[in-house]
Amino acid sequence: xxxxxxxxxxxxxxxxxxxxxxxxxxxxxxxxxxxxxxxxxxxxxxxxxxxxxxxxxxxxxxxxxxxxxxxxxxxxxxxxxxxxxxxxxxxxxxxxxxxxxxxxxxxxxxxxxxxxxxxxxxxxxxxxxxxxxxxxxxxxxxxxxxxxxxxxxxxxxxxxxxxxxxxxxxxxxxxxxxxxxxxxxxxxxxxxxxxxxxxxxxxxxxxxxxxxxxxxxxxxxxxxxxxxxxxxxxxxxxxxxxxxxxxxxxxxxxxxxxxxxxxxxxxxxxxxxxxxxxxxxxxxxxxxxxxxxxxxxxxxxxxxxxxxxxxxxxxxxxxxxxxxxxxxxxxxxxxxxxxxxxxxxxxxxxxxxxxxxxxxxxxxxxxxxxxxxxxxxxxxxxxxxxxxxxxxxxxxxxxxxxxxxxxxxxxxxxxxxxxxxxxxxxxxxxxxxxxxxxxxxxxxxxxxxxxxxxxxx
Amino acid sequence: xxxxxxxxxxxxxxxxxxxxxxxxxxxxxxxxxxxxxxxxxxxxxxxxxxxxxxxxxxxxxxxxxxxxxxxxxxxxxxxxxxxxxxxxxxxxxxxxxxxxxxxxxxxxxxxxxxxxxxxxxxxxxxx
Numbered sequence: 001x002x003x004x005x006x007x008x009x010x011x012x013x014x015x016x017x018x019x020x021x022x023x024x025x026x027x028x029x030x031x032x033x034x035x036x037x038x039x040x041x042x043x044x045x046x047x048x049x050x051x052x053x054x055x056x057x058x059x060x061x062x063x064x065x066x067x068x069x070x071x072x073x074x075x076x077x078x079x080x081x082x083x084x085x086x087x088x089x090x091x092x093x094x095x096x097x098x099x100x101x102x103x104x105x106x107x108x109x110x111x112x113x114x115x116x117x118x119x120x121x122x123x124x125x126x127x128x129x130x131x132x133x134x135x136x137x138x139x140x141x142x143x144x145x146x147x148x149x150x151x152x153x154x155x156x157x158x159x160x161x162x163x164x165x166x167x168x169x170x171x172x173x174x175x176x177x178x179x180x181x182x183x184x185x186x187x188x189x190x191x192x193x194x195x196x197x198x199x200x201x202x203x204x205x206x207x208x209x210x211x212x213x214x215x216x217x218x219x220x221x222x223x224x225x226x227x228x229x230x231x232x233x234x235x236x237x238x239x240x241x242x243x244x245x246x247x248x249x250x251x252x253x254x255x256x257x258x259x260x261x262x263x264x265x266x267x268x269x270x271x272x273x274x275x276x277x278x279x280x281x282x283x284x285x286x287x288x289x290x291x292x293x294x295x296x297x298x299x300x301x302x303x304x305x306x307x308x309x310x311x312x313x314x315x316x317x318x319x320x321x322x323x324x325x326x327x328x329x330x331x332x333x334x335x336x337x338x339x340x341x342x343x344x345x346x347x348x349x350x351x352x353x354x355x356x357x358x359x360x361x362x363x364x365x366x367x368x369x370x371x372x373x374x375x376x377x378x379x380x381x382x383x384x385x386x387x388x389x390x391x392x393x394x395x396x397x398x399x400x401x402x403x404x405x406x407x408x409x410x411x412x413x414x415x416x417x418x419x420x421x422x423x424x425x426x427x428x429x430x431x432x433x434x435x436x437x438x439x440x441x442x443x444x445x446x447x448x449x450x451x452x453x454x455x456x457x
Numbered sequence: 458x459x460x461x462x463x464x465x466x467x468x469x470x471x472x473x474x475x476x477x478x479x480x481x482x483x484x485x486x487x488x489x490x491x492x493x494x495x496x497x498x499x500x501x502x503x504x505x506x507x508x509x510x511x512x513x514x515x516x517x518x519x520x521x522x523x524x525x526x527x528x529x530x531x532x533x534x535x536x537x538x539x540x541x542x543x544x545x546x547x548x549x550x551x552x553x554x555x556x557x558x559x560x561x562x563x564x565x566x567x568x569x570x571x572x573x574x575x576x577x578x579x580x581x582x583x584x
Contacts, residue, residue: 037553040556073543073547075463075537076537076539076540076543076544076547077547077554079485079512079537079539080485080512080539080544080547080554080557080558081554081557082510082557084485084487084509084510084537085463086461087461087462087463087488088461089461090461090462090463091460091461092460092461093460093461093462093463093464112465112538112540113465114463114464114465114537114538115462115463115464115465116463116464116537116538118461118463135461221460225460230460251460251461332551335551335553336551339551339553
């Protein structure tokens, strides 16, 4: 890349051209909102989305490797934006989650008892999805929205990025090169594309990541409805190296997500054979011989300087939320970048002043999230704490929403529906600690469980 | 059962919001239709029918007043609730989230003006 750009205050003008590297949620959200805001302000711009993958293909070819949960807060925000997720995209509406521990299981329902969380497939469905299935993937749906808004899809991978008189120049895999006024990088962390920027943008440092394990297990719609129902199943189990595990029911498949250190076949088998997991599955059910599985990277520490003159990094390849609601973070940062580009400018200083605060908000929140997950790990490792939490949540189920302190803390922690700072602040309430301490002591003293005392059914 | 449906399902005739009541949420129609009713004496007069993608109940979020109309399911309808506190916090974080709502509300005011002009024109013609 060459040195400084031509204008010290570059802006989008009529006829400006924008390249978007990656057609996942961050790229589609950015393109959609950029074009929508440009249209509202009477600005005519062209947006090219470079995406070689086909999100309408089943199996790994069209999949963006993720648990596929659209959080409660994102479902609401999208509805307010006019993006109402159709039933063909939502594989299953989730209205509750079941927390499973060795001391017992407890169901926690959404505050308004509505289907407010969407379980989706990122591609058109895992390997083995029925050919006549009328379901669609979330990424393909969003990409269609961006294309309907006026974006152009270029089915090519970007192999090189340089500068042409200060403007980003994109080289596609077939050697074709184009110069743009703005480049939005939305590649995620599971492609080698970020290496293209390591030399040319020395101030940019890619995100740090860890590996997770995801697999898609076919069980059939009826069986899933009968066993897992419309709940997300979350497990706090004392299995070494396992930090978090969830079973997410979808149409004909169940997505199993494991988070931990060095997840290997042994850890997956330990989890799968634990009685807490077995009780959720149909009797006698076993792993199929062939199933879709992957070990994608997960951004756990955001990129440094995810912007430069006329270049901005959005979503997972920039800054995202820790462990949860990555799609929600893509939506927020994509919107912040689009608002900056249309209303403020496309120089590094514009992004620093107007886009970076949205990223910093997430980064700061992630610091608090680390504390929340450290506490969760302690609970996971100690049976008397697990029993105390279970007793408290069980007792809360007959109380009004605002009095379900532990339930709401767990709900927001596991679903990503609220910022971690909000979760943390709620745990500082004296009544929260008082009640938890009481339930821990009652558990240690062997007092009857809340259910036995008739507090909750 | 439609596994992929979001929100909650209401049956024909079920009242979602009632005129005069205090409200702390708005609603987005996911599927089906609702009718907006205004009280005129003892009768309820249907002033609008809203469909998929439309929202209602937003006025109570902004003006702290009671619900201005009754909204009732017209056939089977599925609606998604947006809570006042969550929604206003999101608008505070991202004011552009209110653009679409302003567009819709602006269209409603424009339509109301047209209706009013027509009604006044009729009255003038009768004099």
